[in-house]
Amino acid sequence: MALDKEETGERVLAIAEALLNEGGMDNLKARTIAEQAGISVGSVYNLFSDLDGVHRAVNMRLLDRLGVAGAAAMADLGRHGITDVRQRLLALAAAYVRFVEAHPGSWPALLAFNRRRPVLTEPDVYEARLDQLFEIIASVLADGDFDLDEDMRRIAARTLWSSVHGIVTSGYAARSVRRQADEIDQQIALLVNVFIRGLERGGTFAHSGPTAS
C-alpha cells in the first residue's frame, strides 16, 4: 500500500465531509465511508474511535476553515485600506454567510451534532476554535470609538456573533431559499447598524438581566 496512515485518515475525513454535505447526518455511514475509501469497516474504527469521532474531526476542519475565512475577509479589507467598523463587521457576517452556503450539509450537521445529547460531554475544543472568531470581532470593536472595557468587548463580540448566527440559521430554516437570502442580508445589515449606533451612544450596560415579574 502506498498510503500512509495519516493520509488515509485525511481521505476518510474528506469522504465523510462530502457525505455530510450531501445527505446530512443520516448519510454518514461507516460502510459507505469504508467502501468509498477502499478500506474495510474495521479500518475506519482503527483510524477513529467512533463515527462520532469521524464527525468530530470533520467539525474541527470546518471550524478551522471558518476561522480562516473570517481572518481572510479581514485581511482582504486591510489590503484595501478599509478600516470602517461597520464595513468590517458586515464583511465578517458576509464571510459567515458564504461559509454556510458553501457547506449546506456539513455545517447544519455540525450544529445538529452538538444537540444530539442534552448534556454535552466535551465541547471544550469547539469553544477554543470559536474563541479566535470572537477575538477577531472584539478586535474590530476595539477600533471603534465605543467606550467598552475588555470584558464588555468580549461580551459584545459574543453577542454579535450569536445574533448573526441566529439570523443565518433561522433564515435558512425558512421555506423559500432565495427570497430569504435577501432577508438574511437585510437582517444582518439592520443588526450591525443598530449595534453600532446603539453602542455609539456610550454607556455600558451592566444590568441584572431580564426578569419578568
Add this chain to the structure above:
Amino acid sequence: MALDKEETGERVLAIAEALLNEGGMDNLKARTIAEQAGISVGSVYNLFSDLDGVHRAVNMRLLDRLGVAGAAAMADLGRHGITDVRQRLLALAAAYVRFVEAHPGSWPALLAFNRRRPVLTEPDVYEARLDQLFEIIASVLADGDFDLDEDMRRIAARTLWSSVHGIVTSGYAARSVRRQADEIDQQIALLVNVFIRGLERGGTFAHSGPTAS
C-alpha cells in the same frame, strides 16, 4: 379498552416528549414508546406515519407552548400596567430562556430535527407557529416611538427573535452551565438595549446588504 384512539395518541406524544427531554433524539425509539404506552410497535405506526411524524407532533406541541408562554408574559406585564418597550422585550426574552430551560432535551431535539436533512421538505407549519411570536414582538415594537413602517417592523421583529435565539442556543452549547446562564442574561440585556437605542436614532436601514469586496 377504555382508551380512545385520540387519547392514546396524546399519551404517545407525552411519552415521546418525555423521552426526548431525557435523552435527546437518540432516545426516541419506537419500541420504548410502545412499551411505555402499553401498546405494540405496530400501533405506534398506526397512529403516526413515522417516528419523524411523532417527533413532528411533539414539536408542534412545543411551539404551541412557546407561543402561550410569550403571550402569557405579555399579559402578565399588561396586568401590572407595564408598557415600557424595553421591559416587555426583556420579559419576552426571559420567557424564552425559561422555556428553553424547562425543555432541556426536547427543545434541542426540535432544533436538531430541522437540521437532520440539508433540504427541508415541509417546514411550513413551523413557520406558521413562529409567526405568532414575531407578531407579538412586532406589536411591542409598534408601541415604541421608532419610525418603522410595517415591513421594517416585521424584519426588526425577526431579527430580534433570531438574535435572542442565537444567544440562547450558543450560550447553552457552551461548557459551564451556571456561569453561562449569567452571560446569556448579560448578552440579552445588551442586545435589547442596543437595539432600542439604535432604533431610537430613527432612520430606516434599507441597505444593500453585506458585501465584502
Add this chain to the structure above:
DNA sequence: AGTTTCTGTGAACGATGTTCACGAAGCCAG
C-alpha cells in the same frame, strides 16, 4: 529464522426503523 507487535479484514452481534400477514373485534345486511 523465530518471535513479537501491529494492522487490515469482514463475518457476526445487537439494536433499531419499518412492514405486513394474521387474527380478533366490531358492524351491518339478510
Add this chain to the structure above:
DNA sequence: CTGGCTTCGTGAACATCGTTCACAGAAACT
C-alpha cells in the same frame, strides 16, 4: 343469529445500522 366486510391491534420478520473481535498477514525486532 349468521355470514361477510371493515377496522384495528399485534408482533414476528426483514433490512440496515454501529460496533466488535478473532484471525491472518505484514512488519519489525532479536
